[in-house]
Amino acid sequence: MAHSNRDPTTSRHVAVIGAGAAGLVTARELRREGHSVVVLERGSQIGGVWTYTSQVEPDPLSLDPTRPVVHSSVYKSLRTNIPRECMGFTDFPFAARPHDGSRDPRRHPGHSEVLAYLRDFAKEFDVEEMIRFETEVVRAEPAADEENRGKWRVESRSSDGAADEIYDAVVVCNGHYTEPRHAHIAGIHSWPGKQIHSHNYRVPDPFKDQVLAQGSHHYTEACGLVKSLVSSLNSWMVFFLFPLQIVIVIGSSASGVDISRDIAKVAKEVHVSSKSTSPDTYEMLPGYDNLWLHPVIETARKDGSVVFQNGKTVYADTIMHCTGYKYYFPFLDTKGEVTVDDNRVEPLYKHVFPPALAPGLSFIGLPWQITPFPMFELQSKWVAAVLSGRVSLPSQGEMMEDTKAFYNKLEASGIPKRYTHLMPDDSQFEYDNWLADQCDYPRIEKWREEMFYIGFKRIYAQSATYRDNWDDDHLIVEAYDDFVKFMSSYPELLPLLKT
Numbered sequence: 001m002a003h004s005n006r007d008p009t010t011s012r013h014v015a016v017i018g019a020g021a022a023g024l025v026t027a028r029e030l031r032r033e034g035h036s037v038v039v040l041e042r043g044s045q046i047g048g049v050w051t052y053t054s055q056v057e058p059d060p061l062s063l064d065p066t067r068p069v070v071h072s073s074v075y076k077s078l079r080t081n082i083p084r085e086c087m088g089f090t091d092f093p094f095a096a097r098p099h100d101g102s103r104d105p106r107r108h109p110g111h112s113e114v115l116a117y118l119r120d121f122a123k124e125f126d127v128e129e130m131i132r133f134e135t136e137v138v139r140a141e142p143a144a145d146e147e148n149r150g151k152w153r154v155e156s157r158s159s160d161g162a163a164d165e166i167y168d169a170v171v172v173c174n175g176h177y178t179e180p181r182h183a184h185i186a187g188i189h190s191w192p193g194k195q196i197h198s199h200n201y202r203v204p205d206p207f208k209d210q211v212l213a214q215g216s217h218h219y220t221e222a223c224g225l226v227k228s229l230v231s232s233l234n235s236w237m238v239f240f241l242f243p244l245q246i247v248i249v250i251g252s253s254a255s256g257v258d259i260s261r262d263i264a265k266v267a268k269e270v271h272v273s274s275k276s277t278s279p280d281t282y283e284m285l286p287g288y289d290n291l292w293l294h295p296v297i298e299t300a301r302k303d304g305s306v307v308f309q310n311g312k313t314v315y316a317d318t319i320m321h322c323t324g325y326k327y328y329f330p331f332l333d334t335k336g337e338v339t340v341d342d343n344r345v346e347p348l349y350k351h352v353f354p355p356a357l358a359p360g361l362s363f364i365g366l367p368w369q370i371t372p373f374p375m376f377e378l379q380s381k382w383v384a385a386v387l388s389g390r391v392s393l394p395s396q397g398e399m400m401e402d403t404k405a406f407y408n409k410l411e412a413s414g415i416p417k418r419y420t421h422l423m424p425d426d427s428q429f430e431y432d433n434w435l436a437d438q439c440d441y442p443r444i445e446k447w448r449e450e451m452f453y454i455g456f457k458r459i460y461a462q463s464a465t466y467r468d469n470w471d472d473d474h475l476i477v478e479a480y481d482d483f484v485k486f487m488s489s490y491p492e493l494l495p496l497l498k499t
């Protein structure tokens, strides 16, 4: 562990951008370490992505950079894909509250339960008093004037007007599930159907019915009979007789799986295009008679057809892009020290500090395919301790060397740049434990690690049922045994945990 001899009580004035899970725990850790903290949050409440709204952006693909941004990408039916016991912060258990009828006690609860948990967390640690709501950071940059050299200038906008402030440090917690990535499809510009990104998906209802008048090509190759029957009926009858929507969902990760199943309940057909299946795949997914798995799309044509790599052609109404998101920091001006290229935020020492601007600038929450909340907690403990001087960083040159070595290792292993912040297999827990060691904090519990792996495998083995059928009860018992040790600080939870 890298400890410094500097006065451990150094207090910094720190701006935290965003009051999602990352911003909340960062604010708590910074204050615990003795810093003065201002959290700038453009929304009107805490919770970030977990603040579900039925509102969507006017541009269904979210391509227009001037569009009004809706932050949350959560859809109505969303339940967590990580079991709650391992999802929570390490010292504030995400325990079920079965005696509280307003709460969702399920192991994989709906999104509103996660928001309720984050509200409990914010209340318990008085985080809200540090937050300025409806305040958008429009610019954050190293201060240029001599007097403030080494500090950060943060410009923000709120209903009170514009503010221009100086901070010792800025911690970026703005999330990375708002700016969509899209699939590149040959011929898509002449394809006449609708396209939407999952960022703007909320409920399946719009996929229920399609009147004939809205498109005469809306049938698959296999549906020639239906087509001739349909064409002999008037569109009023068609509306009531046939749910004609045919939807292609691109992407078979968490959102693609959920959303395709959501839509399959109401649409005529759903065709999932996956890049992680073999080129000749063509199968009906178990438990459905209208949900198909295909490989990638080869081309889209102006007659409304879409051709998959397996040679199958589908005439579709809508293409839903469940193709993930981009890192996006429109407010950040680092004079070229930090860039985003092919979804790598670079250069960053251990995914957190840009060597040339450390420790004044840091990022919490960039890694993905992880258990986010505990990692946010450990990253922010590290940032807080570095800012106070209790823990020191290697020199700028050493951090740069380490970072380059990491990038070289990815390249040598054939891992594409866009997967720089992906943490597969054991790497997230190795990383978590490295962070914990830096801060003299206990390492990740074994049960949490095991639960994550088992849970992850369960998603693939039983994608339709993994949230309600499991066989790791022994780990739940271990988790709750562990939770009890935090209950002295949360006595009101204790009786609930014992049920």
Ligand code: FAD
Pocket: 017, 018, 019, 020, 021, 022, 023, 040, 041, 042, 043, 046, 047, 048, 049, 050, 071, 073, 074, 075, 078, 079, 080, 081, 082, 087, 135, 136, 137, 138, 173, 174, 175, 176, 177, 255, 331, 364, 365, 371, 372, 373
């Ligand atoms: P966010 O929650 O996105 O918060 C960022 C905050 O920054 C927002 O409040 C935003 O308003 C604010 N902000 C942004 N820009 C500015 C600005 N310029 N000025 C001021 N404020 C700004 N994680 C799990 O652990 N379990 C799950 O089951 C799970 N499921 C998920 C499902 C979906 C569909 C998605 C999209 C994500 C899911 N996640 C899940 C991951 C989730 O993103 C993280 O758990 C976590 O909540 C991210 O927190 P964050 O604080 O990094 O970002």
